[in-house]
Amino acid sequence: MTPRLRVRALIAVALFSLVGLADAADPKTLRVGVRGGTDEQIWEVVTQVAKKNGLNVQPVVISGAASPNEALNNGDLEANSFQHIPFLRDQIKQRGYKLAAVGDTYISPIAFYSKKYKAIKDLPDGAKVAIPNDPSNQTRALVVLRDAGLFTLRDGFDPYTGTASLADVTGYKKKINLIESASVVLARSLEDVDTAAIVNTFAYQAGLIATRDGIAVEKREHNPYVNIIVVREQDKNAPWVAPLVKAYQSEEVRQFIQKQFGGSVVPVF
Template sequence: MTGRFLAIFAGILFAVGDIFTATSLAAEPVHLKVGIRGGIGEQMWEVAAKVGKTYGLEIEPVVFAGTLSPNEALNSGELQADAFQHIPFFRDQVRQRGYKLAVVGNTYLSPLAFYSKKYKTLHDLPSGAKVGVPDDPSNESRALIVLRDEGLITLRDGFDAYNETATLADIKDNPRKLQIVEAKSVVLARSYQDLDAAAVISSFGSQVGLNAARDGIAQERENNNPNVNIIAVREQDRNAPWVPLLVKSFQSEEVRKYIETDLKGIIVPAF
């Protein structure tokens, strides 16, 4: 009887030990590396990371500089998520490079604006003015749409900004004979003053002290804008239990308040 009792008691101890181990593992935070751009991206995700702790997440923002792509690192499994791009850019990257990635949530709208040290509005640009636009397809399209909306150029008939991107080849009329110069966004942000005007996205403009609402001479519309920034994960992680918690960490009142107070005029919440 004694031997049988000891065996049962030992079994109970092992079972209790297993319960404590499982509870301990469940209580450990889930470590997530999220690829972002520097500047405002770092600040927002610092706030989101604090919120994430309440959901059992340990969010580690990983900053990518220059032309390095968080999407490449995400696709290869070096990151669990990234949050630096808008939907058209994401769509082009997936189509061109075959990434197996999925959109899981919206973050904010980062309005593209034109800046100039020489002119106060785009309408002041003289004939033959040199105008810089980003050289990646999605942001170049955004810049061309602003030029169209401001009446400086027209685009081909039937162009649909929600489903396609515009290139220089899509310019139908350019009555002022603008010299449109393509360049990297990081280059335009740091040297826009060398051109008559240049289009700069907020993620790069903020790094050199530019504020679209304060310094821009024209910016894209906020309403019905297809260029909302998003959170992306690998397709295989789309239904992982930490995904909705990561999205909730960013789409929180704390992050919204930070955007609306500290980043007013630079970006707009999209949640």
Template sequence: MIMLKTLGRVLAVAALLVAGGVQAAEPVHLKVGIRGGIGEDLWAVAAKVGERYGLKIEPVVFGGTLSPNEALNTGEINANAFQHVPFFRDQIKQRGYKLAVVGNTYLSPVAFYSKKYKSLKELPAGAKVGVPDDPSNESRALIILRDEGLITLRDGLDTYNEIVGLKDIKSNPRKLEIVEAKSVVLARAYQDLDAAAVISSFGSQVGLNAARDGIAQERFERNPNVNIIVVREQDKNAPWVQPLVKSFQSPEVRSYIETHLKGVLIPVF
């Protein structure tokens, strides 16, 4: 009888609170700019986790030349998660965006692929080698070529902090013909070249796995090319930022990467 009376009082108080307009807080709606493919899968998992933190995460897919950084800088979205650190630094330098890094996500390694050769060392003189045409990922490809002994780069380069370009090639003893192209093109047409460097997030869209199919892969030690979560500088201390980061840096997202994307992405959280 006492328990029933207590329950009755609780229900009565709850009814009064609802009648008085006191309700559970609405979830915080956040738009996160991403690229399609892998990004969609990962952020679908993160969005489910985010519900526990009172967030309604809406992934917004950007394609083509549309820039998630431009959209973030103008306030069209609340955050983005599509780029690695060197690309972000270059964007800030070139465009002056007022953006801040708030968390790491994963490493999407660059690897070389070939239908004709089993290693870069087998490439003959004059071989056509594809590299991404954006500065930060071209840099990654050239560093692999250096590490594999096919080219040398100019003295004094700090490849951890500096972007490497074709102008920085000091010697090319095999006279490789280096072909610059969009990453999406290289992923779909690498077999038309003797070898081509492809970012894993693009390669996975055509069934390529860096660990399984690559003939050479970038080193992971002191690799600066970690993908990141970015917000506007004015929002970096907002109360929703850390819950957003935790939603991605969760056991569920890690498990998804390790189960479905092994050899394609490497979690760095």
């Protein structure tokens, strides 16, 4: 079996077990691909809101090697909701998908945490500042430090179209030592540095919440790392798209996110 057929087979299994053959074949049912966990929980609420407005939505949890973007591109789903714009951009570039973002959902903000300082402005000269070593999260961390006024980034940098690295840091306003490390390590390294940028997943596991414990937190405004609802390009103006986005961007969903996740996941609508 080719990789493409294998992925489609995995999607078919998911659709059969979670949607059922009747729903999968029913064009009145909007099948939305999600990952388990946060998105699965939120879409259970979205489904209830949509139903009250006459829209039949069926979340399809896709796990393992199966790709929600592959499934969507192939027409096995009507929409998906699990990714941010840079991830979608890279997928389109690498695989040629014809997909489009149609609505914002939430952000799981990256933040800097410290056991020594209460604010990023309190960092002394020579402070050890740990950041992730993967391109996406390193970019996010550097943008947070830039926005906090610690340095500037090269002219022309735009997180919507590219990533940033240490080579792009210019104009230090404070002498700090940037240290790269794997995201999985950073949450366990707070004792060894003055501050560290920790992605939401590992921060939450360590009992840290960005909006409560972060000394510098990623902004949600004008941020490409906000998660999105995605459909095929040919469907972006379909009559069901706006009601689907409206169901997600409802007060019921906002309140659920705020109550359920306590600031580790932040609605952006």
